[in-house]
Amino acid sequence: MTLQFEIAAAKGRGRRGCLKTPHGSVETPVFMPVGTQATVKGVPQDVLEELGVEILLGNTYHLFLRPGIEQVRKLGGLHRFMSWPRAILTDSGGFQVFSLSDLRKVTEEGVMFRSHLDGSSHFLGPEQAIEAQIGLGADIIMAFDECTEYPADPLRARASMEMTLRWAGRSRRYFEEHKGEVPWGSRQPSAVSHQENTRSLDSAGFSLSLKSRSAGDDISFKKEAKTQALFGIIQGGMDHALRKESAERTIEIGFDGYAIGGLSVGEPRNLTREIVESTLEHLPKEKPRYLMGVGTPEEIEGYARLGIDMMDCVLPTRAARHGLLYTSEGKISIKQARFAGDEGPLDPNCPCRVCRRYSRAYLRHIYAANEVLAQVLNTIHNLSFYLDTMRRVRHSI
Numbered sequence: 001m002t003l004q005f006e007i008a009a010a011k012g013r014g015r016r017g018c019l020k021t022p023h024g025s026v027e028t029p030v031f032m033p034v035g036t037q038a039t040v041k042g043v044p045q046d047v048l049e050e051l052g053v054e055i056l057l058g059n060t061y062h063l064f065l066r067p068g069i070e071q072v073r074k075l076g077g078l079h080r081f082m083s084w085p086r087a088i089l090t091d092s093g094g095f096q097v098f099s100l101s102d103l104r105k106v107t108e109e110g111v112m113f114r115s116h117l118d119g120s121s122h123f124l125g126p127e128q129a130i131e132a133q134i135g136l137g138a139d140i141i142m143a144f145d146e147c148t149e150y151p152a153d154p155l156r157a158r159a160s161m162e163m164t165l166r167w168a169g170r171s172r173r174y175f176e177e178h179k180g181e182v183p184w185g186s187r188q189p190s191a192v193s194h195q196e197n198t199r200s201l202d203s204a205g206f207s208l209s210l211k212s213r214s215a216g217d218d219i220s221f222k223k224e225a226k227t228q229a230l231f232g233i234i235q236g237g238m239d240h241a242l243r244k245e246s247a248e249r250t251i252e253i254g255f256d257g258y259a260i261g262g263l264s265v266g267e268p269r270n271l272t273r274e275i276v277e278s279t280l281e282h283l284p285k286e287k288p289r290y291l292m293g294v295g296t297p298e299e300i301e302g303y304a305r306l307g308i309d310m311m312d313c314v315l316p317t318r319a320a321r322h323g324l325l326y327t328s329e330g331k332i333s334i335k336q337a338r339f340a341g342d343e344g345p346l347d348p349n350c351p352c353r354v355c356r357r358y359s360r361a362y363l364r365h366i367y368a369a370n371e372v373l374a375q376v377l378n379t380i381h382n383l384s385f386y387l388d389t390m391r392r393v394r395h396s397i
């Protein structure tokens, strides 16, 4: 199977649906926590499950440099390596190449860059980015794109968009030729695979294939039975006409879902919203729509109500590590002296394990003392708050 997307209800422009991936269902609209280096910093996988996380994001750039794609592939792919049986989405690595590495050189072929870790030289183009993402084995992978910088003049925005379109075509071609090489197609042991097998047995496709094939064809049919989904990315800077053209031509290439990229790159927030609204008008209703790298709790709620199905952002996890916590009463900085004697919960309206158990006074103390547990607890609460925000939106649609 590849990705299935069903829309269950709609209200205004917002919609509630379900993404069916080879590693379980994902209720949408969904917020995807960022697990940069095969970990959501500070939070064990069992706690993520308890919070109700159904899909995580992994960063190809980081995993490509360390521990390396081949290593993860040999260990059975990202799900098995990090012991995460639910869905995963990986980005293409393009965004981090542009934001983290120095001395990069962009050509038609791709991007030559130096690692931010040790200065070593590497190359990522559409083929390498898709090959890497097939090796990692996420359920949803992304076409290689160029994130247009802000501000960009009209000529530069068009040239960048045209390059992204050519790279989208190459990403798609490489994916079609190699999608059978995903690690969960040929390796079976582990708890993760056991669940996959059960799922395959339930599907109609399995029994049909089984009848028409001999036992020796087992592995090849498993590859066919489950493949990754590939999403295209809309670019075009802050220009409505370019965004429309980028959407139309990306749809022409044909993808399982469509992402809006190149936003939240320093432009004013009202401009982000305008571009999202106008781009959405040109995306097919029946396919999932993913807004990359956005935003605050108010923003993710707003975008979900505009019809965005998927979002990711480092904000809740990064802010948590700096003691900035989102609550139903607004954002607070736990380091402030006013919390030193405060016996109340962090957020009286939050049912998370942190708010049920610890006082603001304790959270402030461990943060001030620079204890590792402060980062862990702060992150758990912020993620819980983001996930609850999306849950509330889903219930209201």
Ligand SMILES: [Zn+2]
Pocket: 346, 347, 350, 351, 352, 353, 354, 355, 356, 381, 382, 384, 385
């Ligand atoms: Zn909480």
